[in-house]
Amino acid sequence: MSARLFPVVRALTFVALALVACAIVFQLAGYPSAGMFAAIAEGAFLAPHAIVHTIRWAMPLFITALGVLVAFRCGYFNIGAQGQFYAGAITAGLVADALHAGPPVLVIPLVLAAGIAGGALWALWPGLLRVLSGTDEVITTLMGNFIATLALAYVASGPLKDGSGSGEVAAARPVAEGFRLSTSSGVSFSLAAIVIVVGLLMWLLVDRTAFGVLGSLAGRNPVMVVWQGARSGRIAIGAFLFSGSLAGLAGALELLGPSGRLLSGFAPTLGFGAILIALVAGLSVSAAAVASIFFGGLAAASLYLPVIAGFPAAAIDIINAAITLLITARAWPAKLTVRAWPAMLRRRTATTP
Amino acid sequence: MSALACDDVTVTYGETVALSGVSVAFDAGRIHAVVGQNGAGKTTFARVCAGIVRPSSGALTIGDEPVPVGNVRASRACGVELVHQSFALPPSFTVAEALEFGSTRPGGLVFSRRALEARWRAHLENLDVPARLSDRIRDLPVETQQGVEIARALVSDAKLLILDEPTAVLAPLAIDRLFARLRRLNASGVTVLLILHKIREVLAIAETVSVLRAGRLVEALLPREGMSPASLARAIVGSSDVDLAAPIALEALAAESERVAAVHLSGVSTRAVLGGPALDDVSLTVGCGEIVGIAGVEGNGQRTLVDALAALAPITSGTLRLAGHDVTSAPLLERRGHGLRIIPFERNIEGLSLASALWQNWSARLLVVGRLLRLIDPPRLRATSRTVLERWGVRFGSVDQNAGTLSGGNAQKVVLAREIDDDATLIVAAQPTRGLDIAAMAFVWRALSEARDRGCGVIVISSDLDELFDISDRVVVFVSGRIAGEFRPPYDVRTVGEAMTAAHA
Numbered sequence: 082m083s084a085r086l087f088p089v090v091r092a093l094t095f096v097a098l099a100l101v102a103c104a105i106v107f108q109l110a111g112y113p114s115a116g117m118f119a120a121i122a123e124g125a126f127l128a129p130h131a132i133v134h135t136i137r138w139a140m141p142l143f144i145t146a147l148g149v150l151v152a153f154r155c156g157y158f159n160i161g162a163q164g165q166f167y168a169g170a171i172t173a174g175l176v177a178d179a180l181h182a183g184p185p186v187l188v189i190p191l192v193l194a195a196g197i198a199g200g201a202l203w204a205l206w207p208g209l210l211r212v213l214s215g216t217d218e219v220i221t222t223l224m225g226n227f228i229a230t231l232a233l234a235y236v237a238s239g240p241l242k243d244g245s246g247s248g249e250v251a252a253a254r255p256v257a258e259g260f261r262l263s264t265s266s267g268v269s270f271s272l273a274a275i276v277i278v279v280g281l282l283m284w285l286l287v288d289r290t291a292f293g294v295l296g297s298l299a300g301r302n303p304v305m306v307v308w309q310g311a312r313s314g315r316i317a318i319g320a321f322l323f324s325g326s327l328a329g330l331a332g333a334l335e336l337l338g339p340s341g342r343l344l345s346g347f348a349p350t351l352g353f354g355a356i357l358i359a360l361v362a363g364l365s366v367s368a369a370a371v372a373s374i375f376f377g378g379l380a381a382a383s384l385y386l387p388v389i390a391g392f393p394a395a396a397i398d399i400i401n402a403a404i405t406l407l408i409t410a411r412a413w414p415a416k417l418t419v420r421a422w423p424a425m426l427r428r429r430t431a432t433t434p
Numbered sequence: 435m436s437a438l439a440c441d442d443v444t445v446t447y448g449e450t451v452a453l454s455g456v457s458v459a460f461d462a463g464r465i466h467a468v469v470g471q472n473g474a475g476k477t478t479f480a481r482v483c484a485g486i487v488r489p490s491s492g493a494l495t496i497g498d499e500p501v502p503v504g505n506v507r508a509s510r511a512c513g514v515e516l517v518h519q520s521f522a523l524p525p526s527f528t529v530a531e532a533l534e535f536g537s538t539r540p541g542g543l544v545f546s547r548r549a550l551e552a553r554w555r556a557h558l559e560n561l562d563v564p565a566r567l568s569d570r571i572r573d574l575p576v577e578t579q580q581g582v583e584i585a586r587a588l589v590s591d592a593k594l595l596i597l598d599e600p601t602a603v604l605a606p607l608a609i610d611r612l613f614a615r616l617r618r619l620n621a622s623g624v625t626v627l628l629i630l631h632k633i634r635e636v637l638a639i640a641e642t643v644s645v646l647r648a649g650r651l652v653e654a655l656l657p658r659e660g661m662s663p664a665s666l667a668r669a670i671v672g673s674s675d676v677d678l679a680a681p682i683a684l685e686a687l688a689a690e691s692e693r694v695a696a697v698h699l700s701g702v703s704t705r706a707v708l709g710g711p712a713l714d715d716v717s718l719t720v721g722c723g724e725i726v727g728i729a730g731v732e733g734n735g736q737r738t739l740v741d742a743l744a745a746l747a748p749i750t751s752g753t754l755r756l757a758g759h760d761v762t763s764a765p766l767l768e769r770r771g772h773g774l775r776i777i778p779f780e781r782n783i784e785g786l787s788l789a790s791a792l793w794q795n796w797s798a799r800l801l802v803v804g805r806l807l808r809l810i811d812p813p814r815l816r817a818t819s820r821t822v823l824e825r826w827g828v829r830f831g832s833v834d835q836n837a838g839t840l841s842g843g844n845a846q847k848v849v850l851a852r853e854i855d856d857d858a859t860l861i862v863a864a865q866p867t868r869g870l871d872i873a874a875m876a877f878v879w880r881a882l883s884e885a886r887d888r889g890c891g892v893i894v895i896s897s898d899l900d901e902l903f904d905i906s907d908r909v910v911v912f913v914s915g916r917i918a919g920e921f922r923p924p925y926d927v928r929t930v931g932e933a934m935t936a937a938h939a
Contacts, residue, residue, distance in 0.1 A: 285809070292806040298794050302787035305795075308744065308778050310767035311802040319806060 088363040092372075092408075096361065099403035106399055112392060120392055121400075124385025125378030131385065137267030137339060139377025140276045141166075141331040141348065143370060145355035147283040148200075148327030150364045154287065155320035156300030161207065161222025162328045163352025164229035165200040169329025171229075171236050172199030173336050174343040177256045178241055185259040192260065193333045200329015201322045203229060208321030212314045218321075226352065234345040241343060251345035260337055267339030275334065279327070284366040292319055328352070354380065357401060360408045376401075435497055437462040437594045437625035438483055438514065443492030445478050445649075452478040453489070454649045460642075462593070465616065465626045466655070467640030469633075469670055474646040476629045480598045483627065484516035485509030496594075510538060513593030517583045517600060525572035529565050529582055530554050538590040561585045562615070573821050576856060576888070577608040584615070588624070595619065596627045601635055613639045633663050633670070645669045695755070696720045696773075696860040696891020702742060702752035710737040711915040715752070718910060718917065720860065720891040725882065727906030728895040731934055735915035736895045737779060740864050743893075744776055745769055757859040767802060773859030777849050777866045779895075781842070785849045788838030792830060793819040795837045796852050826851040827877070843874025850881050860891045867901065879905050899927060 104114035125135050145162050152159035173196035180188045207221035238251030263269035287293040296316050299306045307313055331351070340347055354376050361375075362368035383397035439459035445452045453475045460466050470476050481487035483494070488504025495501060502508040523532045533554045534545070545553070551567040558567060563581035565574055571582065580600060587595055597616075601609045616639065620626050630636050636643055637658070643666065645653040653669050699718045706712040713735055720726045728736055741747035742754070745766040754762045756772040766774075778784035786795050793812075796819035801810065820833045828847045830840060837845060846866065854861060863882055867875040883905065886892050896902050902909055903925040911919040911933040919933035 286807075289809050289812065290807055291801045291804065291810050294794055294810065294812070295798065295801045295806070298787050298790050298798055298801075301789040302783065304780075304783050305785065305787045306798060306802070307746070308766075308776060308784045309798045309802050310765070310770045311798070312765075312767065312806075315806060 088365065089368065092361050092363060092368070095407045096375075096404055099400065099407050102403045102407075103396070103400050106403075107396065112396075117392055117396055120386055120390035121379070121382040121396070124382030124390065128385060128389070131378075131381055133266055133268050134381035134384065135374065135378045136273075137377070138380035139373040140267070140272060141335055141351055142354050142358055142377055142380070143276060143373035144279055144331040144334070145328045145351060146358035146362070146369045146373060147279065147366065148324040148331075149355050150359040150362065150366070150369060151283065151287065151296075151327070152204075152320045152324035153359055154293075154300050154364050155296035155316055156303055157208075157211065157317060157320050157324075158219050159204060159207070159222050159321060159324045160219060160356055161204065161225045161229075161352070162324070162355045163349075164222070164226035165203045165325040165328035166332040166335075166348070166352055167226075167229040167233045168203035168325075169196035169200035169332030170336050170343060170347075171233055171332075172196060172202075172329070173333035174236065174241060174253060174256070177260055177336065178254060181257045185257075188257075189260055189262070189337065192256075192337060193330060196329045196331075196333025196336070197326045198329065200325040200327070200332060202325070203329070204321040204325025205318070208318050211321075212317050230346065233343065237343045237345045243342070253343035255342040256336060261341060262334065263338040265339050265341065269338070272334060272338050279330070280366065280370060283327070286323065287366055292316065296320060328355075350380075354401070357405055357408070361404065435462050436460055437496065438501075438627070439495045440483070441493045441495065443479075443482055443489045443494075445475075445482060445487060445489045451649050453482065453646075456492070456646075456651045458644055458651055458654045460594070460625065460627060460655075462625050463620070463623065464641045465620050465628065465639055466642050466644065467628045467630050467636045468644045468646060469630050469636055469666070470646035471631070471670060475649040476631070476646055477598055479646060480516060480596050480627070480629050483509075483594075484514055484596055486516065510590065513591060515587035515590075515592040515595050517580070517587050517595070517597045523571045523579065523583060523586065525570070527571050528567065529558065529569050529571065529574075530567040532571055532582060533557065533567075533586055533589060535586075537586070557589065558582075558585055561588065572818070575825070577611070580612070581615070584619075588619070592624060594625045594627060596629070598629045599631065600628065601630065601632065609635065633666050636666065637661065637663065643669075696722050696724070696757060697743070697893070698753075698755040700753050700755075702754060703750050704738055704742050704747045705750060706915075707738050707741050707747045710741075711735050713738050713742055713747075714915045716915070716917055717752075720893055722859070722889045722891050723886055724907050725886045725892040725894060725905055727902035727909040728893060728912055729899060729902055729909050729930060729934060730912035730918075732897055734934075735912045736864070738915060739893075739912070740776065740779065740862055740895065743769075743774065743860075743862055744778075770799070771803070773857055775853040775855070775858045775861045777846075777853050777861070777863040779864040779868075781846055781849060781868075782838075786837040786845055789836055791834045792823065792828075792837055792840075792848060793833035795848060796823065796833075799852055822851050823848060826881075843870045843877070846870060846874065846878060850878065854881055854885050854890075856888075858885065858890050860893070861885055862893045862895075864895045865897070866894065867896070867898075875901075899930060903927075 107114040107117050124131055126132055145166060149159065149162050173192045176195040177188065177192045180191065203225055207218045207225060210216035210221055211218045234251050237253045241253035243252050243254045262271045295306060295311055299311065299313055299316050303313060335348060336343060358369055358372045358376050362372045379397050379400060383394045386392040386396060387394045436459040441457050443456045444454055456479065468476055468479060478487055482489050482503070485504060485506040485508060493500060494503055496512050501512050524535065527535060530551045534550060554567055558565070561581070561584070563578065563585050565578045565582060571579060574582065600612060616626050628640065641658050642655040643653070643658065643661065644651060644655055647670070697720045699716055702713055702716045704713045710733055716739070728739065730736055738747055742749055745764065749762050753760060756769055756774055759772050761769050761772060782788055793816045797815045800815070816833050823830060823833065826847050828844050828851065830844070837848060840848065861882065866878045866882070870878065882892050882894065894902065894905060909921045909925060909930060910917055911930060913934065921930055
């Protein structure tokens with residue numbers, strides 16, 4: 082029992098410590114920290130419609146975080162969720178635009194599939210490079226983010242550009258109204274249903290398949306699974322594909338849901354938020370659901386702070402940064418470190434036979 | 435009155451003649467043994483008798499009644515039952531289910547678990563098998579599994595019980611218990627036909643001995659009285675092999691005896707690996723039931739040998755056969771499928787994932803087999819691994835605790851529990867006692883000896899010559915990736931030591 086609770090206690094401790102550190106920073110910067118936290122809580126949960134905003138952000142964060150945690154569990158540090166999210170949005174947008182006159186029952190699944198395929202492809206090439214030539218996926222997936230960001234800007238302002246708009250922002254033509262899964266609120270039953278189904282499927286994958294358990298063994302000791310005869314290349318490619326698919330799906334849902342159109346640089350912090358959620362959740366699917374609500378709340382508050390409460394939105398960045406610093410610190414006593422982290426670093430030094 | 439008579443039985447597999455003109459009549463009510471070397475046709479003979487193999491020609495009779503050949507149902511209906519060499523009970527069944535499975539006892543198609551157990555309780559108790567009817571077969575020790583097999587065979591009023599190499603899987607004490615059980619059965623009227631290959635065992639139990647050599651019955655129903663180990667050995671091997679060299683089978687025989695070698699390296703060369711020289715034209719055969727020790731100054735090819743066996747160092751020339759299968763270029767997973775098990779050099783890196791739960795460490799060997807996306811049952815894997823680890827005497831609290839929390843000796847027991855199983859044909863133990871205390875060392879040596887006694891081939895690599903001399907049936911010395919000498923007991927530390935260092939000069 083205590084072994085199960087321990088990661089939860091540890092994550093909560095990290096977050097609490099981060100908030101304490103932020104309080105000090107706020108105070109030093111001349112803002113009342115109590116007022117700041119109250120405003121954040123209002124923006125996240127208490128104000129009218131705050132909870133809708135929170136859920137709107139929690140859903141794509143959760144789906145993307147699931148992808149990140151699958152890769153991390155298998156020991157692959159795919160930090161390209163943002164790029165894979167954009168890649169999925171682009172392919173989904175192209176399909177939605179090409180089939181804009183089609184029946185929604187057919188087109189919506191096709192658009193979602195296109196998003197999954199786009200995200201998967203954008204994770205596949207770093208995966209192949211990693212398996213075939215040992216190229217560090219941290220570098221390749223990070224670079225992939227920039228390429229995908231520029232590709233999105235190109236598609237939104239080029240082939241799919243909305244001719245009727247003012248032209249100030251690179252924005253694509255809106256998708257057909259019939260394809261939308263939600264209004265711009267980003268919350269609907271269909272979106273929620275998809276998120277819940279995906280969450281359950283990923284729990285099955287991680288906890289109840291040979292891939293999930295073998296992958297987590299490989300993530301902690303890749304040499305040992307090779308000595309057991311595991312086809313570690315397949316595990317790696319699987320990890321990258323699942324990871325990219327989920328980010329790509331989130332991209333497609335963003336397109337058909339709240340956004341309604343491809344927009345250059347939309348949801349720019351989603352990928353890194355997802356990485357943070359995966360780490361805070363200790364790479365557990367159920368904990369990621371809870372953490373997504375928390376970080377979804379912070380995202381909602383970052384709009385609320387400057388507009389309603391008159392505080393700088395940078396407060397949210399500071400909180401995110403503080404949590405990132407603490408959760409990734411390696412100098413903690415052995416019992417407190419995120420379990421996956423040391424193994425990931427060890428993998429880089431271990432000699433693969 | 436004969437329990438079973440064979441009349442001019444011949445079995446051919448393609449070009450190979452497995453049995454040639456065998457005629458023999460086993461008297462009812464006695465304990466008979468059929469012996470012979472590996473590949474002499476013993477198992478084929480047992481299978482013909484049980485109706486599993488259909489002979490190319492010849493007939494079977496019981497009493498005066500002819501029995502249809504190659505028909506298991508007919509043979510079982512006549513009271514002939516076979517206990518296989520490698521057990522054939524489904525491992526996931528409970529004992530009660532296993533007894534019901536394939537039983538010919540009349541009555542009922544649908545049972546509750548309780549009714550099924552009630553149905554078989556008396557049968558199991560009569561036979562004194564130390565298992566509960568609700569136990570799963572896979573959770574039982576090998577000896578008890580065999581007891582259940584015998585109980586299964588006796589379900590339907592068997593008159594002739596055939597056991598194919600029943601001692602191969604048993605420890606010496608368990609063999610005595612098996613023989614006692616067989617004598618009790620015999621006293622109650624069951625004729626027993628044993629396929630054996632160890633002379634000591636034959637002399638301990640058989641009333642008559644028949645000898646197969648290269649598919650021919652060269653001695654039929656010799657009485658046990660007046661037989662000496664030497665005379666029996668002569669009968670098995672043949673006074674002169676040349677006169678038997680009927681065109682059949684010498685080649686087929688050679689192929690077959692090679693098949694029973696646990697591993698056969700022939701002229702194997704590799705590239706160099708990290709921390710070791712390349713293997714250079716290494717030829718080494720390890721038989722089933724043999725421990726071969728690899729001696730050598732560290733860094734003389736021991737690691738390369740293990741890597742080559744594990745398919746982690748590619749073989750550039752030569753061939754590698756595992757239990758008769760050519761696996762020269764097969765990946766490790768396929769080799770494991772043929773029974774290769776490895777206790778690697780680096781327990782904490784290659785053997786275990788210290789930051790993973792015990793049950794995951796133990797289950798890894800099962801998880802690597804089959805499709806990656808198949809569903810698994812973690813609660814059951816936890817339960818099974820708990821049972822197995824307890825049986826191996828691992829001291830642990832919960833199977834969810836990390837392997838890194840165990841002491842070195844306990845951690846090594848986890849590796850043993852995973853790598854030494856009933857399907858193992860070759861166990862490669864690389865420095866298996868490094869860093870262990872005396873009690874844990876003794877445990878490891880005992881486990882390897884028991885595996886050998888069950889018929890596994892074992893390769894042990896150790897830098898401690900005393901240890902190697904204690905356990906090995908044969909010691910091979912490696913120098914610079916070559917075999918520099920081979921020694922048999924009694925070992926002389928000085929000559930072995932000279933071989934280890936001489937080639938440097």
